Amino acid sequence: EPEVTQTPSHQVTQMGQEVILRCVPISNHLYFYWYRQILGQKVEFLVSFYNNEISEKSEIFDDQFSVERPDGSNFTLKIRSTKLEDSAMYFCASSVGLSADTQYFGPGTRLTVL
């Protein structure tokens, strides 16, 4: 069964450094998403992406964040200058279509900012 994959599974970085989290969505899916879960808190929506554009973003997704689909398979989340409060589990998801189509989630990348 096709699945969303994410790399790395765990990333440790120093405050102020740039990080790129990588995701490979399911191949025939057209919509891509990033969510995050700070330890002990809810899963929160960050951004959705379709047709090489951001279609929706939350208040969390400020200028420090960016997303990109650099090729036909990868979908990345970049944090330009990490802060301690960026430490969280980051989940990538993808879906075939819109209108609340089922989103399939990857296993997550645990980001630790020191």
Add this chain to the structure above:
Amino acid sequence: AQSVTQPDIHITVSEGASLELRCNYSYGATPYLFWYVQSPGQGLQLLLKYFSGDTLVQGIKGFEAEFKRSQSSFNLRKPSVHWSDAAEYFCAVAFNAGNMLTFGGGTRLMVKP
């Protein structure tokens, strides 16, 4: 504001007992409703979803959920819990066609032998 509430943070049940996990949402119309499960170290796996039609939906692993419009609820049930069901369960809703999921806080299920 739109919100999703899972009132129970932790639930412990005995293996073989029945289970009901509660989920309530706040929204002016009927949203799209989902239940996901997260095992330790794993991602979020979809258990079931409700978009329209029959208000009782069947999912994987023997789970079912019932949408009750009058109570703004979408409770998850299983008639007989297995030890492997121990995990964290998340209710999620999509309030509009933008497809952004809003999650509840999660319920951690522990299963006693």
